[in-house]
Amino acid sequence: MTDVHPTDDARYPVRKTDAEWRAQLDPMQYQVARQAGTERAFSGKYWDHTQPGTYLCVGCGTPLFDASTKFDAGCGWPSYFEPIDNDVVERIVDRSHGMVRVEVRCKRCGSHLGHVFEDGPEPTGERFCINSASIDFKNE
Numbered sequence: 001m002t003d004v005h006p007t008d009d010a011r012y013p014v015r016k017t018d019a020e021w022r023a024q025l026d027p028m029q030y031q032v033a034r035q036a037g038t039e040r041a042f043s044g045k046y047w048d049h050t051q052p053g054t055y056l057c058v059g060c061g062t063p064l065f066d067a068s069t070k071f072d073a074g075c076g077w078p079s080y081f082e083p084i085d086n087d088v089v090e091r092i093v094d095r096s097h098g099m100v101r102v103e104v105r106c107k108r109c110g111s112h113l114g115h116v117f118e119d120g121p122e123p124t125g126e127r128f129c130i131n132s133a134s135i136d137f138k139n140e
Helices: 018-024 027-035
Strands: 053-057 063-066 089-094 101-106 112-117 127-130 135-139
Touching: 018 027, 027 112, 063 127, 063 135, 089 112
Parallel strands: none
Antiparallel strands: 053 063, 053 135, 089 101, 101 112, 112 127
8 A cells, every 4th residue: 555645647658638637527526536535425326226236447447346245334435345356456555534444546548536434344345435527437
């Protein structure tokens, strides 16, 4: 786990200028994915989404979470107990807002996804609390 903040685009294979990110993403997606913002609880389009399929990074399309790992954590954000592969996400110490948390980013483009907590269900015991604005969905 690294201790880096804010997003350092030079570390990621997918690199775009700020203007390119702004052109690609809507204002909420940009605020969350590129500026490490957070959408309001129970407001995102995927918090109660239950279809089978795959959740992808809004920045680069990398498959991040399989719908079979999604669960209702009652927190108002999409929650998953594990990513598709641990190599698709990056964990970073987040010391913002007077707290110490573990931020989760897409390892390919550096988009902020959300945070991971150690209060999830088995088999991992983890809860990846992810902003809907940071992900897209692809049906099976």
